[in-house]
Amino acid sequence: MSVLRNDTLLRALRREPTPYTPIWLMRQAGRYLPEYNTTRSRAGSFMALATTPSLAAEVTLQPLARYPLDAAILFSDILTIPDAMGLGLSFAEGEGPRFARTTADETSIRALAVPDMAKLRYVFDAVIEIQRALAHAVPLIGFAGSPFTLACYMIEGGGSTDFATVRRMAYARPDLLQHIVDVNTEAVAAYLGEQITAGVDAVMIFDTWGGLLATDQWRRFSLAPMRSVLEQLSGATARARVPAIIFTKGGGAWLDDLAQSGADCVGVDWTVDIGAARHQIGGRVAVQGNLDPVALLTDPETIANAAHAIIRAAGSSPGHVFNLGHGIVPLTPPENVAALVGAVHGHSNALSRQTSGV
């Protein structure tokens, strides 16, 4: 039994009936919030913010203070793992992540090792601190990047529009790519296991770049490692099993694979027809998504209409978690997020009461 005051998200992830569609938003703690920018300024840098548990807890809770969201998500970054491997992560102002050392040649790839989880203590401490502050109000979601997505950044040394070096390696040196991914798989499993031990109520794997691969390569270098992570988490040694969400951006053609990955819920990006996705896989797993984040750059009425359309398409059977199809963009007006949360709760609650005849 859950001690949470609001366990709507967890019930939706288990495809149990809920009085309304739960909602949380990828990057809900982020630059669109003035209070986030204030805390980040105080921290001095993104990494200082992410590695200081009290500050990470503070920004994790900020969106919850503004909006009646149904979950908190740990404030962190997917690249904490390669940073703990010694690659030297930094974020230049207004730019993406950058590693001091890339991992593209055989020597550096063979030298990779699963980092000591003590180096990521700050993440697990943040989980403990957030849970103390949340006081069982809503579930806390932990997360990690997929083993392949981490490999993308490690090989390129940072972000890229097309990760051509990584895609080339999948053809030219599949053995090397496999090695990076194998090390990452063990690291991600250990990392999420520690997050669960520290107290997260659910986990999500972000396969942000898996969608760049050919189908057979994605199955080998991204899906199989994620399955392995999920399998390790479901082992008897872990804390009572927490639900897992899997999200491959651009993976709309691979929904059956994702539904059979061992995850409880498949996140879908905004290009996916969520009605068709629910029809295809909704009997097996929950589905999370999928408003285009740029819809939040419009106005409350447009946002409400777009949210209603997604709720209608997702249908009345249990197992839909509302979210964006990707992270909130920094230019989003905070009042538009309020409009979205209100529209999702209000509309799904009204539909639910119609359906149950109340």
Add this chain to the structure above:
Amino acid sequence: MSVLRNDTLLRALRREPTPYTPIWLMRQAGRYLPEYNTTRSRAGSFMALATTPSLAAEVTLQPLARYPLDAAILFSDILTIPDAMGLGLSFAEGEGPRFARTTADETSIRALAVPDMAKLRYVFDAVIEIQRALAHAVPLIGFAGSPFTLACYMIEGGGSTDFATVRRMAYARPDLLQHIVDVNTEAVAAYLGEQITAGVDAVMIFDTWGGLLATDQWRRFSLAPMRSVLEQLSGATARARVPAIIFTKGGGAWLDDLAQSGADCVGVDWTVDIGAARHQIGGRVAVQGNLDPVALLTDPETIANAAHAIIRAAGSSPGHVFNLGHGIVPLTPPENVAALVGAVHGHSNALSRQTSGV
């Protein structure tokens, strides 16, 4: 009856048996070829090259002189149409396209009109000149951008990684986006009609950015306009109907829609499982694709293995056109293209002879 000496492509597009799998490559005339760079230097700029029929013909034929490709494709750019609308197209060295005027506000959008096709005379003259030089060796493919993809560049004023302004307009001002797309639809239909009149043997519509849209928006703003173009081309007034290829990058989840678009062939990007795609739609239309262009950055053996895998997956029934899943990248070594063409011809021919018991 075709007067072509090699009509393998046209037969594959009609799903008729061919002795081997025909191959051509998106951007086969381009910067990876030293002779292309020489001609472009001589022209002075990309636009000078594209608007001078003799030079456009010269570069169109360059890859045919090197490789036994089964088709030529008109050397041009998808943005010739908005340029003819008066938007002022240019290409800065090493950068993407740029318009002098964007089309993002109501006034400029309402002022858009289908351009006089006389302004695009240079394209049709290039078609005539290329056909004269080709002398019926292989078919010549004409092309246009999809009405939506043209709108993307017109609204942003150039390229973008995510075309957020366009995606936002689809929510905030669908009426304006519809207007741009409607004008573009008439322009693309007229433009491809003139290319057919000038003598192209097949046409292709490049829906490069349709994959960024939510499914319902893609159906409205990209698929429906493409259907309208294809319908207009199949009208009785046109020259004997030529086959059409439709290609939505990132459209792997929409193959059924694309197969019912009125096109004879659906192009698929490299993320698509071509075996599954052929199974899903191959009984109705031909399928074109789909090697990841970065595979050409490896070595002949790796390339041959990757090509064989695609040919095997695509199966022995007629109607597969080999291509990349997107355009050739500039760093491609020309000898690797030779290896690919040889591998596709050799392997598919051997398979075909096995199948027919020869």
